[in-house]
Amino acid sequence: MSGDVSIDESKDSAARAVGLPPDVHPLGHLRKVMADFRQRVGEDPRILILTHRSPDPDALGALTGVDFLLRNAFDLQPEIATVGQIYRAENQAMVRELGLTYQEYHSLDVSRFHGAMLVDSQPSFGHTDLPDDVPMIAVFDHHQPPPPERRQDQSIPHYDVRLGMGSTATIIFEYIRDAGLGLDSRTATALCCGVRFDTADLSVHATPLDREAFFETFLHADRSMLARIRLPSLPPTYYRELHRSLSRARRHGPLVFGLLGRVANPESVAEMADFFMRMEGCRWSLVGGSFEGTYYLSLRTQVAHGEAFPLMEKILEGEGTFGGRGSVAGGQVPLENTDEATLRSLERRLRTRALKLVDPEELRGTDPRFGTRLTRLP
Numbered sequence: 001m002s003g004d005v006s007i008d009e010s011k012d013s014a015a016r017a018v019g020l021p022p023d024v025h026p027l028g029h030l031r032k033v034m035a036d037f038r039q040r041v042g043e044d045p046r047i048l049i050l051t052h053r054s055p056d057p058d059a060l061g062a063l064t065g066v067d068f069l070l071r072n073a074f075d076l077q078p079e080i081a082t083v084g085q086i087y088r089a090e091n092q093a094m095v096r097e098l099g100l101t102y103q104e105y106h107s108l109d110v111s112r113f114h115g116a117m118l119v120d121s122q123p124s125f126g127h128t129d130l131p132d133d134v135p136m137i138a139v140f141d142h143h144q145p146p147p148p149e150r151r152q153d154q155s156i157p158h159y160d161v162r163l164g165m166g167s168t169a170t171i172i173f174e175y176i177r178d179a180g181l182g183l184d185s186r187t188a189t190a191l192c193c194g195v196r197f198d199t200a201d202l203s204v205h206a207t208p209l210d211r212e213a214f215f216e217t218f219l220h221a222d223r224s225m226l227a228r229i230r231l232p233s234l235p236p237t238y239y240r241e242l243h244r245s246l247s248r249a250r251r252h253g254p255l256v257f258g259l260l261g262r263v264a265n266p267e268s269v270a271e272m273a274d275f276f277m278r279m280e281g282c283r284w285s286l287v288g289g290s291f292e293g294t295y296y297l298s299l300r301t302q303v304a305h306g307e308a309f310p311l312m313e314k315i316l317e318g319e320g321t322f323g324g325r326g327s328v329a330g331g332q333v334p335l336e337n338t339d340e341a342t343l344r345s346l347e348r349r350l351r352t353r354a355l356k357l358v359d360p361e362e363l364r365g366t367d368p369r370f371g372t373r374l375t376r377l378p
């Protein structure tokens, strides 16, 4: 991966076309939406802030940032709810270090709320659970929206989706900045983790606003906390999974490919895809594993190799749901059966489709079907 920062100013305004019109000031628009909302439901609306299942650092940073914004610029007392356990050690460390506390969405009485806001996801995404009877007031995200026929979000008054943006934390940072609020160390640390995680320290997908968000939040962040989040202690199961992933993964020309069967931690799928991507000569990596009735897939590409989203689309061929941006994509396929045969046959289909995407010329010297074990590579 090249170390240079890719900045494309034109992306910002083009991306706005998906969500808010380019001439609309996001904070001004949100203020207007909230004023209208207060007129309808009363001066003191109860707001629920949500994100996708098993939130990553960008989702956690954005949740913390929106909470801060609503409390300090809108005089609200929102509540945050999450779905799904957090498995990745870095993400657990972030929750622990920052003392983040969330309600468990599925045990929450959602009828208490007048409205909901969603960060780092969109309503029709497969990995996001939303209440049916609580109106969605705002969406803040940077992922590719679904095709119009599958969009359930036509009526959301504040729909701020910016495709060119490196992280959702960056988008939230802009609101906080524009509201003239000073960042406290906890919010700054949380936002900083989000920007650095989704942009790999500004090395990919980084816009000028991402850079500003990163530097500004870094300046106010708790530096020793950032270090502890970055290199947390790891449970023994981590090493077992690592060993299994290394022994299962194969190199097929430019592709490092690992279908891991059952995994003890669904986030190890993304973690291994990142890890394999670092292998010299690897231009894309694909890792999958099954956990509690869902098959998780993570795909990474080198910028020069192309976008991850269309590759994932070809690999899933209509099975399950997927999302992505730039060089990163993730997919989930629900398993109607958790037996070995169902799992094997899904992995076979995925393997066949993935290998079809590799140029046969580049497979020379490896067993075309089975690839080469990572530990046997010359």
Ligand SMILES: [Mn+2]
Pocket: 058, 059, 120, 142, 166, 167, 168, 198
């Ligand atoms: Mn994100």
